[in-house]
Amino acid sequence: MSFDENSFMGESFSPNRGKLIIEVGSFVAHETSIYRITQVLDFESVVGCNVETGRSLPLRIQELSATNDQPLQSQSYLDIEEISDKDWKEAERRYSIIHPFVDRAATRQDIEDRAEDHKIATSTLYRWLKAYKDSKLLSSLIPKKRGWTEGNTRLSKELEQLIENVIKDYYLKTQRPTIQKTVREVKRVCLLRGISPPGSSAVRERIIKISEKKKLRARGFKEKADNKFTPTPGKFPNANYPLAVIQIDHTPVDLILVDDVYRLPIGKPWITLAIDVYSRMVTGYYLSFDPPSGTSVAMCVAHSILPKEEWLTLHNIEAKWPVWGFPRTIHVDNGADFRAGNFRDSCSMHGIHLEFRPVKVPRYGGHIERLLGTFLSEIHDLPGTTFSSIKDRDGYDSEKESMMSKSEFEEWLIILICKLYHNRKHSNLGMSPFKQWEIGILGNATQPGVGLAPVPTERLSLQLDFLPSSKRTIQTFGTTIDTLTYYSEIMRPWINLTDSETGKNRKYIFRRDLRDISSIWFFEPNLREYFKVPLANQAWPSVSIWEFNTVKEKLKNEGSDSSNEHLVLNALTEMRHQVEESKQRTKKARRQSQRRKEHEKQISPASPIDKSKSQPTLATEASNKLGLDIDLDLGDVEGYGDIA
Template sequence: MLNDADTLMPNDAFEPVRDRVDVSVGVLVRRADDVYRIAQVLDFESLIGVDVATGRSTALRIGDLRPLTRDRHCEQPSGMDMAEIADEDWRIAQERLAAIKPLLGRMHIGREDVELRGTELGIDPATLYRWLRRYNAYGVATALIPQKRGWKAGNSRIGSETDALIEQVIRDFYLTPQRPTAQKTVLEVLRACQAKGVKAPSASTVRARISQIAEKEQLRGRGYKEQAKNKFFPVPGAFPHADFPLAVMMIDHTPADIILVDDVFRKPIGRPWITLAIDVHSRMVTGYYLSFDPPSETSVAMCVAHSILPKEDWMLLHKVEAEWPVWGVPKTIHVDNGADFRSNNFQQSCLMYGISLEFRPVKQPRYGGHIERMLGTLAREIHALPGTTFSSVKDRDGYDSEKHATMTKSEFEEWLVTLICKVYHRRLHTTIGLTPTRKWEIGIFGNAEIHGVGVPPRPTNSLAILLDFLPYFRRTVQTFGVTIDGLAYYAEALRPWINAQDPETKKKKDLVFRRDPRDISTIWFFDPLLKHYYKIPLADLALPSMSIWEYQQARDKLKQEGIASVDEHQILRAITELRSRVDEAMEKTKTARRQAQRRKEHAKKISPAQPLPASSLPPKPLAPMGMDDLLDGDIQDFGDIA
């Protein structure tokens, strides 16, 4: 559901506040002008709150609640992003997160638990409490960065060549059965950098990179394969550490076994791709992404954002009257070794939210058994639909899939959401002995035998979460604006940053821009001083909305025509020509209809963060002026996580 935090300011600007509503008994929250203390959580939609002013109890919708305050101790470094955090500060943040990780996710943390953890690590309990408070306020690792030492202007990450050399040395030298020490690995990195003539990183940078290697990968790479197998091999029907909801989430892609038709002529256009995520503990589907585009970083970003965010508006979009009470940040995401999961942006985003990213061992399909079985269940249901391709040519023998195809993408997606929420979630799962919905409820609220983990904190800014997982770019701002992939973008929000210099390096300042590849007619610029995102359109407003794939297709066409220097007007002409050809061929060819349908889907600009247009939602009550003034003075919001 779109919150007041999601409603864009004039000039399409918004503040990426990443705080969450803690839905726990005793916590103070606000609804509009009133402050309540949570007395009892009834279910995933409602709770009982006590008005702190009147003492009266009342039923409250969880979706209407907002955090009361932001802890002044949680003040974040203003105006920077993940790319500008010093390596040493990032290492410290990861160490602090590791220190408090055993204490996270508990409904009640006793003084004895904190003191015991402090004794184990040699850390004062008051310090652990402070780190817990800072992390719980936002749920992101950057909350633990040292305030005085870190996030200074001018700090920057190592260059791409150096970064690649570190990765190569770790892969080819450190992760070998010879088991060289970290010190020898540092020396090998220095030697490789000297040989290549690139700037060498500090020893702490290399050690920090080694410390980020997953234990399973370390054991396997350094010759302890049997030990790794014994520790991480999942026994039948179980998965390591998936002991509660959102402990482990699995994601995978698959082409759906069905031919869909376009919206205009209702003729075949091909099979869509499904990116699906499930909670291993309960087998609940946490989120999905359906598209005619092949799997990519965007598919992963949309699926993860859909998993983390509440889904009330998503159900309204698809006109499905059912509950899908799943939201929250998972502890671990388990994926295969695809390039889309191994992108630096996705890995950084997971680190930002404290998500452990684990990769399925190569040629070990049993490690992905849970998601594979779910996709198999989905495939069997799809095989009953008109236009199915079945699972093989043999099964399809005598059946003309294209001839029987009748469903559009929208109709299929409505069917998919209905299947997930009304059938799969409510059907007995033989492995766990319960329905996924009931298993999820018990894991959250508990029963006579199990102590539930409580309702996950509810995100308050959906667009910020989506942008955190989308691809980003670093660019300087010129007099004409900023250029990405040969396209110029400009808006008044960029004017103060034209030819801006870094005060320490005296070089032009790199700034962070994020982009949804499905529509590159606009990008999001993060202003490091105002700590807001601004939507920046193409400088040439005559250019149409287009996806990155459509733009690349137009560039390729111009190259084939022998045009060495490509400008935006030529791009416009090429896209217009390509679209004309598609429109002419739509009724004749499946490829053209599929391309036209892709363009139509991109133009809808539907995402898990904004499934419904703002105009279709009722206005939200505004917070009292006094409360807003107090909150703004208490804390500065941290910036983009790039």
């Protein structure tokens, strides 16, 4: 099977779960040069020593990128859905065995006892533990397939020993030579002995696999190694350090918002909020007129993990929000959107433990609920608030007083988070959340910090990992999801192929953002890239899953065929015209219109850019010709009570 990727000019990218490591001793790229970090100054900058010139400069973290010296695991280029249930279960079993040693140091006796308890070889347990610590991905514990596997070596024993000796006697010394110098030293020794030298990547790979603790101690950072890797009693699994535990929850906002055009009331939005339990810092949020869903969770988690500078720029706010990184545990309630298999697997892939609140034990969600209560009490001072009860609202006309749009409220919310809440003294902490976070990350005179968290290399990869996925066959007409047909030339080589194991048509992985189902992401098995695939019928406009389902339900109630794509498209056109005529008169129509506007912006943590202001796509141009350019949306919100 082959494919000329140059013949397909659509949007695509390679999934990459690599990370930019920001700590003393790590190598980073800045513009065209490579630097070794010598000092972490604060949340915004580090001091880096240019490996070629030896000159030290302050560097902005936001401008740094990963180098080839930072490890990228082969699992980085998988889609999570490629991993079978059997392999997931085995990886989870292996993780449960190594779990006690993931976040603390262990003696050899500890390892031997654990291995004996689970009837495995001590060397096997060490190998699993190293694989997981190197990548922080659960997929690193998936059983390797037969044949040539990562980690095997084609080098001779003599050459392996030579490289090992050079690393031990040259690289792991207090002079701290660079990896590039170590590569040259290996080549020099090989030439002296008349041995053909190995490739640079072979030497780099062996250096990268050295444990961080061993590297720090050997290169003169014994105190730092001890501080970082010596266990602290009670540190884990309690939330005793930043990102040890974050809690996430949804709530309707006690505020009536207005639309952008007529400035008339359209109802309440929903907010999904994440809080770091250790510091009480807000790690991320998602604000929408859509009811809570898997998309809400995905957007909130992605926002929580990714840096926030571009997000603040998007909303024209000058503030500090130095929060990023993968949490150790995500603590949630028992809602269906949190229990979805895709969310569970996504957390597992990234080494996140998903923990559910015990049923009918409200105190286990106290931190996030108190935070939501704090924010809602601030909202009760805004024009258009609905307060928290009918009694509190007595005599106050929320709709008549409403005057804030979603964008205006979101700007207010970010200011509340970054400039007020984060900097106010917290009664339980005795200091502000920001100060607690700063001490936890950077340390102070009495306690070491855990250091800056790694930054995900590829934003969109992270976001897609948490978005809904499905497996579908590819037919001559393309693939079908929810009665809609998608097609692109990138899919042609995979039409009607059978699975060699089952004998049935092979299924492929697709992911989608439910806010706009006019296109989906196809994971191409050979190129191992995601390709954006549009609807086969280019006349379709941008449409959300909620609007699409509303139209189908209307057709079904009328006795029409809701699976007929042309009937659904015609019904969508008719309903949007109806909304256009009535949106100045009814709140529901205005809300539907505003929802669609928000979806068309396609703003997300991975892409904080308003795409509705960009050039029209082929689908948009086609829909305009058919009269589908009405800026409206329909969504079934009546079933959600107080947001209708």
